[in-house]
Amino acid sequence: MAKMSPLSQPRPSLQLVLILLSLVVLPCLPQPLPSPSPSPAPPSLPLSPFNERLEAAYVAFQAWKHAIVEDPKNLTVDWCGPFVCNYTGVFCAPAPDDPCILTVAGVDLNHGRLAGSLTDHLGLLADVAVLHLNSNRFHGTLPASMQHMRLLYELDVSNNLLSGAFPSFLTSLPSLKYLDLRFNDFDGQLPDAVFGRELSLDALFANDNRFNVSLVSGSLTNSTASVIVLANTKLAGCLPPSIGDMADTLVELILLNTSISSCIPPEIGKLKKLKVLDLSRNDLAGELPESIGDMESLEVINVGYNLLSGQVPESICLLPRLKNLTLVGNYFCEEPVSCLHIPRRDDRMNCIPDWPHQRPHEECIAFEHRPPVHCAADGCILPTL
Numbered sequence: 001m002a003k004m005s006p007l008s009q010p011r012p013s014l015q016l017v018l019i020l021l022s023l024v025v026l027p028c029l030p031q032p033l034p035s036p037s038p039s040p041a042p043p044s045l046p047l048s049p050f051n052e053r054l055e056a057a058y059v060a061f062q063a064w065k066h067a068i069v070e071d072p073k074n075l076t077v078d079w080c081g082p083f084v085c086n087y088t089g090v091f092c093a094p095a096p097d098d099p100c101i102l103t104v105a106g107v108d109l110n111h112g113r114l115a116g117s118l119t120d121h122l123g124l125l126a127d128v129a130v131l132h133l134n135s136n137r138f139h140g141t142l143p144a145s146m147q148h149m150r151l152l153y154e155l156d157v158s159n160n161l162l163s164g165a166f167p168s169f170l171t172s173l174p175s176l177k178y179l180d181l182r183f184n185d186f187d188g189q190l191p192d193a194v195f196g197r198e199l200s201l202d203a204l205f206a207n208d209n210r211f212n213v214s215l216v217s218g219s220l221t222n223s224t225a226s227v228i229v230l231a232n233t234k235l236a237g238c239l240p241p242s243i244g245d246m247a248d249t250l251v252e253l254i255l256l257n258t259s260i261s262s263c264i265p266p267e268i269g270k271l272k273k274l275k276v277l278d279l280s281r282n283d284l285a286g287e288l289p290e291s292i293g294d295m296e297s298l299e300v301i302n303v304g305y306n307l308l309s310g311q312v313p314e315s316i317c318l319l320p321r322l323k324n325l326t327l328v329g330n331y332f333c334e335e336p337v338s339c340l341h342i343p344r345r346d347d348r349m350n351c352i353p354d355w356p357h358q359r360p361h362e363e364c365i366a367f368e369h370r371p372p373v374h375c376a377a378d379g380c381i382l383p384t385l
Contacts, residue, residue: 049083053095053103056124057084063121070115070137095127096151106130110156113137123148134158134180142167154178158205166190166211171199180205182229187211190233192219200224207231207254215260221245231256231278238262238380239284244270256302257281263375264303269294280304280326285373285381292316304346305329309367312347314338331359331367 065079075088084104085092089112093105104125115137123145129152139161146152147169155176163185170176171193179194179201187210193199194206196219207229213220215237220228226249235258244267251273261283269291271277275298284306292301293315299322309331317325317339324344327335332350339345348357351364358364371384 049085049102051101051103053101053127054082054084054092056126057090057104058082060119060121060124061087061090063119067119068114068116070113072113075109075112075114091130103127106132108132109136111135115139118143120145122146125149127151129153129175132156133160136160138162140164142170144169146170147172149173151175156180157184159183162186166194170194171196173199177202179203181209182207184209189214192217192222195219195221195223195225197222197224203227205229207233207256209233212236213258215240218242224249226251228252229254230258232258234259238378239265239268240379241265241267241377243268247271247273250274251297252276254278255282260284262379262381263373264289264292264308265375265379266291268292271295273297275321276300278302280306282306284308286375287311288313288316290315293319296320298322300324302326303330307373308332309351309373310334312336312339317342331364333364 061079061084065076068076071077079087084090085102089107089109090104091106091108092102095101095103105127106129107125108130110132111134113136117140118138120143122143126148128149131152131154134156137160138157141162141164142157150173152173153175155178158180159182161184165188166186168191170179171191176199182205190206190211190213194201194204201223202225204223204225204227208231211233213230213233213235215235218240221240221242223246228250229252231254235255239260239262243265247270250271252275254276256278257280259282263286264279264284266289269289272295274295277298277300280302281304284303285308287310288303288308290313293313296319298319301316301322301324304326305328307330311334312327312332314336316322317336322342325339325342327347327350329349332347332352335347335352335355339347347355349359351359351367374382376382
């Protein structure tokens with residue numbers, strides 16, 4: 001007979017569970033059993049901690065506690081007894097679909113240094129809207145049972161030891177807006193649906209894994225996110241002109257060290273809400289588009305360590321909110337004096353005459369003798385003939 005999953009097994013009656021709990025876990029309860037509530041209970045009294053949802057949550061937390069092998073801060077030491085709302089890191093609230101029922105709405109175990117795995121029982125926490133587990137040592141992958149968390153709004157599992165392919169069920173969670181997977185060991189293709197308008201994420205942090213992202217499909221520029229961080233991720237393809245399609249929402253774009261080899265399309269100037277642009281440590285070539293000077297919200301521009309050349313457009317240095325301009329490690333030959341007024345500026349290792357800390361003259365001469373870069377309509381660099 002096939003073994004039933006924890007989510008499909010019939011639950012014992014609540015009365016039977018409470019009787020068993022009183023016999024098994026009562027010795028470790030840190031607080032006395034509550035006295036019976038008067039009937040009828042006045043509206044001002046706390047909601048009853050006895051209901052099927054909290055019963056399921058108890059099962060989930062006890063299974064999870066057994067899967068945690070190291071707890072140096074003793075965060076789970078009080079995970080005893082049926083009153084899960086008193087557990088460290090657990091937050092309860094009235095259920096959205098029934099304000100008369102108390103349920104687990106959030107779990108926050110950030111910076112706990114917990115070691116272990118995430119059990120399939122997590123799917124029993126069906127009303128959780130916020131799950132914060134960053135800076136722990138959880139290994140394995142996200143259990144597929146989490147697809148039952150239909151109210152999950154924020155998921156942060158950054159800085160753990162999680163691995164495997166991107167958990168595909170995440171793209172089907174209807175309420176998910178904030179997804180943080182950074183600093184793990186996930187691998188494989190980051191699916192197009194992550195950037196899709198059906199999922200409609202507001203913030204995506206997928207950096208410092210081993211993901212691959214295809215720019216050829218144009219999926220990235222379909223995103224409605226305000227923050228996209230893909231640093232240290234392998235991006236295949238060129239920065240497309242459709243990058244301007246994210247003008248209504250994009251506020252921060254971090255594509256540091258993503259192996260992009262292309263030009264910077266002038267359509268990037270449409271991103272008038274963008275505050276932070278980091279395209280550093282790639283193989284971007286050609287010139288900085290004059291249109292960047294139209295991005296009036298920009299506060300930080302980092303295009304350091306690329307193959308960019310030509311003159312730095314003065315319109316960029318006159319941006320009203322610009323506080324940080326990083327040009328280091330390129331081949332720019334001219335920089336307007338107006339750039340000197342930017343609070344934080346790094347233009348070292350370029351080819352600007354009479355400017356301090358520039359490349360050796362021989363390097364600049366050798367670069368000038370390379371064939372000029374020609375950019376195609378799709379943002380890619382045309383091959384030299």
